[in-house]
Amino acid sequence: MDVASFNMQGESPASIRADASGPGGLLLTIEGRLDSATTAKVWREATGAIEKMSPSRVVVDASKINYCDVSGIGLLVDILRRQQMRGGEAEIRDLQARFQRILDLFDPAGFRDAQTEERKSVNLAEEVGKTVYRIWQDAYDLIVFVGEVFVSLVYAFRNPRRVRWKDAFLVAETTGVNALPIIALVSFLVGLIMGFQAVIPMRQFGAEIFVADLVGLAILRELGPLMTAIVLTGRSGSAFAAELGTMKVNEEIDALNTMGLDPVRFLVVSRVIAALAMTPLLTIFSDLIGVMGGSLVLRSLGYPFVTYWNEVLSAVSYMDFLSGLVKSLVFGIMIAGIGCLRGLQTKIGATAVGESATRAVVSGIIFIVIIDGVFSVVYYYLGV
């Protein structure tokens, strides 16, 4: 005798009774209301009983089911399906006609392999191959894109009236003017922290004043352009990617293509020009604020501002300043270009837009590091 009785409390008035004592196999008596909320526990009980006893024949007494929607029918289909898969028999008895009609819509055999597929095992060689191919494809796309942008820029230079200056000015405002506060904040903080960290050891040698040399050189040659570039990547590179990506998803890029307008010429050129114009300006601004940040450290030690200022001027040359600016120009083109490229590469759907924005920032920062390294080497050999 094996009787499992089970009643649900509260709002779910469905119950099931399993009885394996009879001669006709397992008898499941289901009572009450079977809907998506109440079926869950009954479902576990029913399949549990079938798994445990693996009977050759299951009879479901459905005469006391007073309501049953597709979820409830799902339970009956599941019982039929399980028995079919195990080579057993099953019978649903006395189901009300209106529910029987729903059950008849489904063929349990059709859902035989309804188990979720196991994940495909990962093959190392395959993965490596795919990754290499993807990197190669990405590099190829990048090279093609650089070529396209270059051709379009040359075209824009020779036909300045074909450039969409209105767009360019708008982008210049959002990437340039609106970025001032955050760049000021970051630069000021970096100048201040660098000065403060340097002054502690230098003080032991009575060399506090040389903090001015350190901050001035580091900010102008390296940190000013670098911080500007990183902030721009995060702010504008991702924005370009998201904007162009959404346009791609909305088929706006396709619309441009069919109107005979090259998306690179129409969308990318104005952004690259704007970034090209704005990055050096932002860098100058960042240089200035960064050096100002450093001045506070010496001021707090009693040196007047003018002493700091004179020391900075004697330490840095125009060459240092210009080398930073040239670098920032390259950063600017690169950030705008990568952002637009990732946007144009967007695949389908909302997730793809987010992915493009992420990719724009990540590859932007990687390229900043690479370009900065190349410039360091070149400047070293040129003696700049």
Add this chain to the structure above:
Amino acid sequence: MSRIQDPIVRVENLTAGYGETLIIDNISFEVDRGEVFVILGGSGSGKSTILKQMIGLYRPMSGKILINGQDIVSAEGKERLQILSEIGVMYQRGALFGSMTLLENARLPLEEFTDLPPSAMDLIAMMKLELVGLHGFEDQMPSQLSGGMQKRAAIARAMALDPQILFLDEPSSGLDPITSAEVDQLVLNAAHNLGITFVIVSHDLASTYTIADRVVILDTTTKGIAATGRPNELRDQSDNPWVRQFLNRKVASDMFE
């Protein structure tokens, strides 16, 4: 006009609009349990606005919307969730989640609102897809499907929790006549076999004559209801000439003079 026996949706004195613009001015109608009810109207007559009020997305300026006797306008928290579990909505462009397969789309409400074992959720989601004729497409992404299939998948997702009422926003827009007829058949089957009440916003007359038990026709100029009733009767017998014109697809008589 036959009296409603057992209204499942009641719209009472609904006035709605956006900001200063009034779109719907004081309309009332009822939807009977188990019927296919179509809201017809010209472009800009506020069809979609009414739908969005009925499913609780927007708040009306005034009026009541009773779903199964409960007011969706004033409901909050648990009560609101309870009402929402009784309705399913298919949006005009499907609104399937692009990052999920069809099966995952149809499974999502089950995962969030029931305690069913995972294999049971899979089975029920597959059955819903079977009901809309998408058996075998469970592992496809929405973007791989045609517009008609996306709409059918969206209906399957709307049916996930076996709602009593399904709201469909323009089910035949953007579909070819054959696919559109398939969706009509799907609606008829679901209404007949599962007893689901349908509230459909449409401007497709052919489809309306096929599926609708009753229609309400909105009037753009008065922002009210021009007529309510069975579509065939209204077409032939309505005493409002504009309604007869609308249902017969006639051009406004003074338009090309």
